[in-house]
Amino acid sequence: MVKLFKLHKFFGLLVGLFLLVLGLTGFFINNRQWNFLYTTTVRNVPNTTLMEDKKLFEAYWIDSEDTDHIIVGGKRGIFETFDEGETYSQMTDLQCLAIKTDANASYAATSDGIYVLKDNKWSLYALQGNYVNALAVTDKYLLASIDKHRLLLIKRDDASVVSDTVVKIDASQLQDDITLKKLIKDLHFGRGLLNGKLSALLNDYGALALIFLSLSGYLIWWYIHLKKKAEMSRKLIKWHANSVVVLAFIPLTILAVTGIFLNHSGGLKKFMTETVVPHSVLPPVYSSLTSDICSVDFDGTTYRIGNRYGVYKSTDLKSWKQETKGFAYRMARIDGVLYVSVKDGSNRFYDGVWKTLEDVPYTFKDAYDYDDEVKFFTYKHYEGMMPEFEDATLFSTLRTIHGGVFVAPWWKWINDFVAIALLILGFTGISRWIHKKRLFSKRTSKQE
Incomplete structure (x- = not known):
């Protein structure tokens, strides 16, 4: 668990700011109907x-x-x-x-x-x-x-x-098959899982969780580094690793994987357009x-x-x-x-x-x-x-x-690395969360 903690801390400090930017920009893009945008x-x-x-x-x-x-x-x-x-x-x-x-x-x-x-x-x-x-x-x-x-x-x-x-x-x-390209776009843009606005709300949930995780992760590290505000640090750790946040890694994993595909939609165009996804395995929204x-x-x-x-x-x-x-x-x-x-x-x-x-x-x-x-x-x-x-x-x-072209076309490779880092953070974070839950359960059972 110590190695997982160090790995989680390393990637969190390295890409936390990038994840914060992706979360913020993604949240507003997902709500594109808002007039002030x-x-x-x-x-x-x-x-x-x-x-x-x-x-x-x-x-x-x-x-x-x-x-x-x-x-x-x-x-x-x-x-x-x-x-x-x-x-x-x-x-x-x-x-x-x-x-x-x-x-x-x-x-x-x-x-x-x-x-x-x-x-x-x-x-x-x-x-x-x-x-x-x-x-x-x-x-x-x-x-x-x-x-x-x-x-x-x-x-x-x-x-x-x-x-x-x-x-x-x-x-x-509504029985048509679709290409992998369409499915990836639908999943990433909040219209590929559930009916109505539920898919978009799921993306909002993931984006807001990403914003919170980025900010709270940096605050936890800063408080521990200063060796001050121990009580606040403990509260943040509990909030940073709770079941609501853990569940957010379901949409975040979908967004990370589909984002990598979309970053390279040009090079992967033939593969994504020729790969057909049968209707029988499509999410509920397609029915x-x-x-x-x-x-x-x-x-x-x-x-x-x-x-x-x-x-x-x-x-x-x-x-x-x-x-x-x-x-x-x-x-x-x-x-x-x-x-x-x-x-x-x-x-x-x-x-x-x-x-x-x-x-x-x-x-x-x-x-x-x-x-x-x-x-x-x-x-x-x-x-x-x-x-x-x-x-x-x-x-x-x-x-x-959000797409990286604001800086340069090659920024998509940075976004790729950040997406992979997010997957690593999800794996290490959830592993530590499960481990702590088991330790807590064992202690509770012994006291009983």
Whole structure:
């Protein structure tokens, strides 16, 4: 046990600060819906962080009557230009997840409900206080997804809610196998174990435990080193090694192992994409996907949702049937044709028959009509036409720090070492905890 203690102490002092940073940044990244992560900005950041920030744009719209008039939406807010992108002004700092328009109006799905554009100003239309992550528009209705969990049908003329549905897909329609790459991403990003927000909460639990372990470990060492505050030191040791903290090493082990894989996703791409994980061994979340609505569509008669398994359709919001396979990341309907952006697969469109969408950007964020031609929006293909910032959001800053690219691409090797050290700390710490529990039990039994 003495050797284990020395090993635990050595690695704890060596990587404790790195683990504290990973815990803090991971906790906030895991709660990416919080508005202050995008309204708080940081200056003097590296170019990698500024580039990461550009990925936060979600929607792009051009006025058909005045092509110089463009509206861009994203996590930093909604921005408008009247000179074809030369200069932009911010219309709101609410997170914008989608902008949907027709001949009569423009609507925005935001972190505070649905907003409508009136007299060149965005004003609240419906669902205030709700995080609307996807939106579809017809001539009479809006279809909105709240927190990837609920589907609301709203009448356009009075903004009244016609129906509020929790999507429940029969398990028979959720039988797809997935690649190892998808599983690793889902596990690391808090969506790969349990239903609803439980997976994300499990990640929060691990992150908060990591923060506490890092801080308390350094304090214990410092107090012992000073040979002062013995009582406080003993209390910290008890808190540092209690069952609640020990259990946190379940999510922490998952995060450490998946993090190493993600650090080398480029080199391991072939292995991770060719390795298929059968549905029979997948965690419970893959048999329900109750909080996985990433995109929505409604043509007036048929409802469609997109999740990590594909596009599902329904005519009554009760019975859902899978139409296509592949992570249906975004959907956009233009002139009666439905366009689907697919992650880790081929983009598709539906005009009565599902077909592969050729020669379009991979995983496009939005689609719009421009001069009788459908255009597809991604931040990479619109360089120089988007709002430019000299600062970056707190979210992008934390994300690049967490991944290491804030410093340099080679920092991933440091993160690898820290992840391995975390596994060693978990093994040595739990071994010592079990040993002390056994000694305590033996002493108790002897006294009896």
